Amino acid sequence: MLGRLVLGKVGKGVSCSVANCGNPATRSLSVQNLSSTSLKVNTDGRRAYLCDDHFKVWKKETKKSREMDRLRF
Numbered sequence: 001m002l003g004r005l006v007l008g009k010v011g012k013g014v015s016c017s018v019a020n021c022g023n024p025a026t027r028s029l030s031v032q033n034l035s036s037t038s039l040k041v042n043t044d045g046r047r048a049y050l051c052d053d054h055f056k057v058w059k060k061e062t063k064k065s066r067e068m069d070r071l072r073f
């Protein structure tokens with residue numbers, strides 16, 4: 001369902017990378033996967049961390065582009 005997207009596990013003590021969110025992160029994904037969404041993440045690396053709430057937002061916002069990806073092939 002998530003295709004080529006690689007979701008990583010997040011260790012304890014990591015908080016969500018979204019600006020103004022301090023919730024514990026449960027998912028990590030590459031910053032590249034966030035560039036097409038409205039989520040603003042504070043990260044200087046290649047990985048961004050999302051809490052459950054923001055992961056839902058991200059899933060919602062990327063649904064369309066993922067469907068377009070599928071149509072392209």
Ligand SMILES: [Zn+2]
Nearest residue numbers: 016021051054
């Ligand atoms: Zn968050």
